[in-house]
Amino acid sequence: MSDASLKRPGPQQRAAGPGQAAHAPDRAQPARAGHGTGAQAVPVPAIDIEARQVAKRFGDTQIFSDVSFRLERGRATALVGANGAGKSTLLRCLMGLIPVSGGEVRLLQQTATQARPAALRALRARVGLVSQKHNIVPRMSVLSNVLHGLLGQQGGPRHWSHVLAPAQSRAQAMQALEKVGLAHLALRRADRLSGGQSQRVAIARAIVSRPEVLFADEPCASLDPQAGEDVMDLFFDLARRDGVTVVFTSHNIDHALRYGDRVLGLADGRMRLDATASSLHESDLRGLYD
Amino acid sequence: MTDLTAPARFERPSAVTFLGYLAGLVLVFWCLSGAGFSMDKVMTSPPRFADFLSRAFPPNLSGDVLGRLGWKMVETLQIAVAGAVLGVILSLPVALLAARGLIAGPWVNQTTRIVLGFIRAVPDIAWALVFVVAVGLGPFAGMLAILIDTVGFCGRFFADDMEATEKGPAESLTATGARRLDVVACATIPAAMPAFVSTALYALEKAVRSSTILGLVGAGGIGIELKVGFDLFDYPTALTVILMIAVVVIGIEQLSGHARTKIIGEQR
Ligand SMILES: Nc1ncnc2c1ncn2[C@@H]1O[C@H](COP(=O)(O)OP(=O)(O)O)[C@@H](O)[C@H]1O
Numbered sequence: 001m002s003d004a005s006l007k008r009p010g011p012q013q014r015a016a017g018p019g020q021a022a023h024a025p026d027r028a029q030p031a032r033a034g035h036g037t038g039a040q041a042v043p044v045p046a047i048d049i050e051a052r053q054v055a056k057r058f059g060d061t062q063i064f065s066d067v068s069f070r071l072e073r074g075r076a077t078a079l080v081g082a083n084g085a086g087k088s089t090l091l092r093c094l095m096g097l098i099p100v101s102g103g104e105v106r107l108l109q110q111t112a113t114q115a116r117p118a119a120l121r122a123l124r125a126r127v128g129l130v131s132q133k134h135n136i137v138p139r140m141s142v143l144s145n146v147l148h149g150l151l152g153q154q155g156g157p158r159h160w161s162h163v164l165a166p167a168q169s170r171a172q173a174m175q176a177l178e179k180v181g182l183a184h185l186a187l188r189r190a191d192r193l194s195g196g197q198s199q200r201v202a203i204a205r206a207i208v209s210r211p212e213v214l215f216a217d218e219p220c221a222s223l224d225p226q227a228g229e230d231v232m233d234l235f236f237d238l239a240r241r242d243g244v245t246v247v248f249t250s251h252n253i254d255h256a257l258r259y260g261d262r263v264l265g266l267a268d269g270r271m272r273l274d275a276t277a278s279s280l281h282e283s284d285l286r287g288l289y290d
Numbered sequence: 291m292t293d294l295t296a297p298a299r300f301e302r303p304s305a306v307t308f309l310g311y312l313a314g315l316v317l318v319f320w321c322l323s324g325a326g327f328s329m330d331k332v333m334t335s336p337p338r339f340a341d342f343l344s345r346a347f348p349p350n351l352s353g354d355v356l357g358r359l360g361w362k363m364v365e366t367l368q369i370a371v372a373g374a375v376l377g378v379i380l381s382l383p384v385a386l387l388a389a390r391g392l393i394a395g396p397w398v399n400q401t402t403r404i405v406l407g408f409i410r411a412v413p414d415i416a417w418a419l420v421f422v423v424a425v426g427l428g429p430f431a432g433m434l435a436i437l438i439d440t441v442g443f444c445g446r447f448f449a450d451d452m453e454a455t456e457k458g459p460a461e462s463l464t465a466t467g468a469r470r471l472d473v474v475a476c477a478t479i480p481a482a483m484p485a486f487v488s489t490a491l492y493a494l495e496k497a498v499r500s501s502t503i504l505g506l507v508g509a510g511g512i513g514i515e516l517k518v519g520f521d522l523f524d525y526p527t528a529l530t531v532i533l534m535i536a537v538v539v540i541g542i543e544q545l546s547g548h549a550r551t552k553i554i555g556e557q558r
């Protein structure tokens with residue numbers, strides 16, 4: 001155990017205190033452009049995701065409780081913990097996919113818990129998800145799968161399949177495919193892809209709508225090590241290039257430290273670790289995986 | 291010491307079990323008597339059946355009879371296909387309402403499922419009688435009967451198929467802010483498609499089987515020829531009808547099985 005690294009929020013986080021709400025309306029402007037530092041006199045990083053005493057129960061089983069953190073814009077946070085510790089569940093709570101049992105989640109400076117469906121959808125349209133299993137739709141073309149990533153912004157039958165889609169959306173989807181290096185497979189049926197390719201399609205689908213926050217749930221768990229590395233490199237390249245805030249779970253200590261700026265550790269239903277990746281060693285994390 | 295003598299061959303039933311067996315036996319005999327079971331009739335039936343066969347054999351295969359029955363058979367298949375196709379199409383929106391956790395709330399799910407259960411509980415021939423009253427004698431009444439029968443069947447099983455799909459793709463789309471209907475159209479329905487195809491083909495088989503007897507109540511199709519054949523003691527023609535039905539039904543089953551492996555087998 002590394003008691004030294006427990007609950008040690010960085011200095012900037014404390015600085016980003018109550019004045020937060022004021023920054024909400026103009027998030028697309030200066031803060032976004034230069035990783036939130038450049039022109040501003042006082043570099044106050046915006047908080048994109050905030051958990052306040054979040055708790056989750058399934059029936060009588062308490063999964064976690066009293067989980068609190070604030071994640072800065074443009075940073076990557078690794079969420080680590082043993083199998084069944086509740087990492088995926090916490091991610092789902094952060095996206096409002098399942099209700100929390102207590103506490104509050106703020107996503108992009110709006111309350112995600114108890115938001116009305118329409119408001120929640122609008123919020124999610126600014127978010128992307130890549131999951132452990134790629135979760136792309138096998139019976140459809142790669143291009144259609146990527147187009148589905150735009151459904152949050154433009155719903156309706158024209159975005160169900162690339163055949164019907166507006167030219168602009170198709171072009172956008174092709175760009176996303178180009179970014180993950182799969183433009184040449186646009187019309188391939190999604191179930192004719194390798195695992196690594198499928199996960200790239202899932203990444204393209206997640207980034208096609210230019211999200212401000214990306215969630216990834218063990219994005220390379222179902223891949224062989226080499227394909228996994230490639231997918232992680234690609235994912236974080238794309239996220240960093242656009243200054244996207246990332247939260248990813250991983251069972252791989254090395255990945256957590258390498259790709260995360262900050263590491264949160266779940267164990268025994270509590271957040272047992274919260275530290276910057278650079279301050280941690282592999283040995284600090286091992287205890288969490290027992 | 292362990293007892294090495296073999297256990298008894300039969301366990302002695304408890305008094306309650308014994309009474310249960312006895313009640314079951316009584317029930318079966320009661321039903322047999324209700325069904326008018328008579329050993330006398332069983333004993334005398336083989337000669338009578340042989341008599342029927344001798345009068346029906348050989349089946350009437352004359353050109354004009356075959357032509358007339360052939361056209362009736364075509365009408366039968368038209369009724370079946372039209373009813374089944376419309377029924378399958380209508381089943382989709384109904385199934386969306388019946389499937390739990392998709393687009394409609396629990397109250398709507400339950401109501402829809404109860405209605406579908408009622409539709410299935412009423413036999414197809416009873417639906418045909420109802421539609422004969424509603425729209426008059428003829429194949430249209432038969433088609434409507436097949437249609438509603440198909441909705442009762444496919445509505446329920448399409449809904450089950452959609453409930454059974456993997457939730458991952460749907461969750462991924464929900465996470466990007468897609469509406470429920472978009473999620474269903476893009477993730478749930480494509481995933482359930484092989485099951486839909488299988489269910490729809492089975493509905494078609496069922497429709498063909500049903501459509502052959504709708505004529506008995508005047509709802510179109512070849513069934514009327516069967517009735518007329520027996521009413522006029524024209525057993526050779528009746529036998530031709532029976533054989534024709536058997537050939538067509540078996541043919542459709544083969545075809546549908548072939549289509550099933552062809553469509554689903556390749557897509558999985
Ligand atoms: N929908 C659910 N209903 C009941 N229990 C669940 C549900 N989802 C997850 N769990 C339970 O919550 C615990 C945490 O699961 P999960 O978040 O998937 O863990 P991790 O992603 O860290 O491996 C597990 O014990 C799991 O069985």
Ligand SMILES: [Mg+2]
Binds near residue numbers: 089
């Ligand atoms: Mg998990």
